[in-house]
Amino acid sequence: MERMLGEIKMIGQGKSWLMEKTMHGKVTRRTVLQRTEPSDMLQHCSLAKRSCILLVTANSQLEPPVMDYTVSVADRMNCKVLATYVHTQPLFWQGGTQQDLFTAAIEQNGAAFKEKAAARGVEFEFVEESGRISQVISRLCRIVKRVEFVLLDQGIKIEEAASASPVPVFNIVCTDARTGRMIPHHQAKKILKGEKPMKVTSRKSHFWQTILFGAMTAVFYAAVFSNADFIMKYFTKGGLFALLPVATVFAFSYAHGSFTSNFWSALGIEGSKGATLKQTRTVEKRSEEKRPDTRPRLRADA
Amino acid sequence: MHGPIAETIQFIDLNFASIVFLIIVGFVGGLVSGFIGSGGAFVLTPAMMSMGVPGTVAVASNMCHKFPKALVGSIKRYRYGQVDIKLGLIMGVFAEIGVQVGIMVQKNILDRWGEAGSNLYVSVCFVSVLVIVGSFVLRDALKLRKAGGDGWVKPRLAARLQQIELWPMMTFKRANLRISVWFILPVALATGMLAATIAVGGFIGVPGLMYIIGATSIIASATELVVAFVMGLGGTLIWAFYGMVDIRLTLLILGGSLFGVQLGAIGTTYVKDYMIKYVMATIMLIVAVSRFLAIPRYLNQLEVTSFTAGSVRLMSQMSFYIMCFALLTGAFIILFNMFKARSEENALIMARAEA
The missing domain is CATH 3.40.50.620 (HUPs)
Structure with a gap:
């Protein structure tokens, strides 16, 4: 020692x-x-x-x-x-x-x-x-x-x-x-579904991702609103054209969703560190319940 | 355009004020949806209609923004380990059937009693469901708050239902429960029917998941987002088939709501379990008051009552403003509690670091 x-x-x-x-x-x-x-x-x-x-x-x-x-x-x-x-x-x-x-x-x-x-x-x-x-x-x-x-x-x-x-x-x-x-x-790592391994990323990387996805979102918006008449003509045709608005909002939700997620993270607003703990506490509580002991026991009957 | 309906529709011209208005309403609605699983969309339809958007286009565009918002919200909450995808998808499929049933009921009422009868039915549904479920949820939330809000006890009804071994039984790992599909079915159908009637299925879906199926309020509100996604996608495809979706309105609301939904999802990680119930009950009860004030107008149209035109107009206006107030109150409670809990957590971390 x-x-x-x-x-x-x-x-x-x-x-x-x-x-x-x-x-x-x-x-x-x-x-x-x-x-x-x-x-x-x-x-x-x-x-x-x-x-x-x-x-x-x-x-x-x-x-x-x-x-x-x-x-x-x-x-x-x-x-x-x-x-x-x-x-x-x-x-x-x-x-x-x-x-x-x-x-x-x-x-x-x-x-x-x-x-x-x-x-x-x-x-x-x-x-x-x-x-x-x-x-x-x-x-x-x-x-x-x-x-x-x-x-x-x-x-x-x-x-x-x-x-x-x-x-x-x-x-x-x-x-x-x-x-x-x-x-x-x-x-x-993929064994436990629904719970991603904890990852520590810096605010700097969130900042750059915010810029990237923000630019992507801006391009999307500019493309739609600068060609609004053309888009409205085809998007409201109905029938198989119904897939156009659905596909568009999916693409938007990817770009804009990533942008907003990184935006809040870049500002330092992220989920509580105890978030996953709250869930594990609920799961663990159940496992605390003791199983009934069904093993045979010796009995001394008089 | 496809079909006779779309040919008669006039899509509005957008100005700067309406764009800003839609983005702000979208943000607040998204915030509430991200936090309690749904409930942010009910103001949007009347808000769009007040801008001059035809009712069907308002409903269709609202629906089209709802499912990507629910998708983004559920992905965010999945990362926090709050979503039971299996439960959400099963509920979503049955809820879709409920939506179709709800539409048929609506159609029958419309054919028999006309538009005023249909509106009256919607308002009565609104008030009765919101008052009954809302007061029950509020009572539970206040009880939990009084007890400190730390523990979670499985509701007695849910515990009893989970003990009934009725084929087919299903296990939901994330929600940590095992229950017969026969008990999920009515909750999902009711969720779908309410969604078709008042556009917010979550007011039945989330309490149903909590008190009948036995999920915690955090899991229930997160799983409801998956249900909303499935229902929203199905509904959007139908509305888009008839060419009713105004993609410009959808994208503007989405622009604000995706900011809100992320923040709402983050908020759930800071607050205690009862806070979700508290926010939900508050919004439900205020909205019930709002819809109650809308009833005299439809009763007048059906010639059941004879309120003066001035007082009906006043009550209709008050109804809309109270609805906005409900949403703003919910958003305020969420933001206040979230930032309060966040600053407390940061202070604790700082204190630990210093010690």
Whole structure:
């Protein structure tokens, strides 16, 4: 413990703090280095007191089926969950906004995960990490003493993760319910219909899309109103010409709908971050209902 | 033009004031539709008619703007995980049948009692449905508000109906319910019939989805947009077949309403569940008052009553303004609560970041 260097950012339970850790920590630019005594650190880290499952992903977001599975296992085993989002290329320069987007996406995804865990009464924390997967697992297993096993999200090679792990490592794969075949990672995202993976996009990109779709909409309007007589002549002919107004409004709804959506996003008016949480809360409530225990029991009849 | 109807239609010339008016009414209507699933379109038909647009063209153009608006709104709300597409499509198909039944009923009334009788039937439907359903929804919303508005309890009727295993049973994952199609059918038919009668099927569709089928108000209002899309598309094809759609009017309303519908959909993510019921009930009850004031005119035409011409004119004008007031009140409540909740959320995030 005395050799700990670097940092881990714990974001669980709505507050963040910094801890020192072993090995070569990749220091992100948000880091404030400070040295803490091991006893203090353990006092802060509630996960150190109880056995836990370490879930590791190399993405900024975990897919809902993976979250559900982990929470379900933790619930059955009465364990806590520590989700670790690992930034595997922290020094790769991608215009400067990459780290902020990564952190923002993690915070959103972590909040959704926390809500799922809370619905099942499972304690949960998540950390943002950087470096090689094997090193991160090794580091966390030393700091958080009672890691029972490690679960790997899709996209991580189990050989790499297991090479430095002191505890068993399992990987999660999504399989097709009908064929039983493994679904590739990029397709696994489509499993939960109706809920798109959380995406963090910048206001700058919304601004440019607003300009693009706004121009497209303006061209559409100009085309219709500058040729109003010609258009009205054919659009009101009826019969098969009925398809003309319908097709026109479909084209308009695409261009103008995208424009208006990006317009509000560019102004910073977007859906609440808790929007998806409200829905998961409703779904989880149902799963809380206990199934009747129909197992046969021994009876001692006098 | 196709058929004898379209040949007699005169399409109006548009000026700057009417363009601005249509865009603003479209925006407010879209805002309400995006939030409560429907209900924004009922002002548009009388508003267009007040500009001199013939009644059939006003209805057709309104219908033609409704389905792309519902499409954009439902896509937006689908992204928030609020739409049950399967439930919406099934309801939409049955509602389409309801629309046809509603049109037949209307036609029979028109043949028997003439235009005044038909208008009276529409107004009586308006007032009775809106008062009964609106007061029930308002009572429920106020009860939820009093309780803090956090919990959602499945209505007793819906819970009982879901327990009845009557073939064919269907499971709706997003709405998180399993119910027999036989209970969806009457709700959808009534939605379609009301849409054919007063142009806003959602005043039955959304409460039906909430209290009979058992969806939450957020899911119900979002799924109603899919129903509105299916009904609107079907209706538009029929009206366009007769050459009744004025595409210029449609595009102008659409210009404002797509801004509104996006904002309304965003608003649903900030407010508590009861707020949708609250807004819906408020609009329904104010519109009921508005339509009540329109009844004496038709009663006079049928020679049942004998109000003076001046008082009938005054009541008709008041009816229109109260309808506009209903829409504006709904829009105000939505915007106020949305921005209030948004600023509270931002303040919380800031406080967490500082801590």
